[in-house]
Amino acid sequence: MPTEIEQLEVQIEKIKDQMDELEENCDELDICKEDNGCDKCESHKKILALADEIEVLEGKLEELLGADDEDD
Numbered sequence: 728m729p730t731e732i733e734q735l736e737v738q739i740e741k742i743k744d745q746m747d748e749l750e751e752n753c754d755e756l757d758i759c760k761e762d763n764g765c766d767k768c769e770s771h772k773k774i775l776a777l778a779d780e781i782e783v784l785e786g787k788l789e790e791l792l793g794a795d796d797e798d799d
Contacts, residue, residue: 735788739781746777 729737749770758764765771 732788732791735784735791739784739788742777742781742784746774746781749774749777 753759753765753768753770753774756764756768756770758768759771761767
């Protein structure tokens with residue numbers, strides 16, 4: 728059974744993979760070639776949301792790792 732830390736690490740990796748796919752697609756979209764295209768791009772908004780999600784998960788991971796350090 729994976730620990731909570733391992734589960735968070737797996738979640739973070741999955742989200743990073745999703746971000747990579749979106750970023751690859753962004754490079755090919757016509758809207759991304761326009762000035763301020765990213766502001767109108769749904770993929771870009773998803774990337775930002777995923778980045779926020781990663782930040783939250785990494786914060787939880789740091790808390791757990793800090794709790795483990797205190798136990799030692």
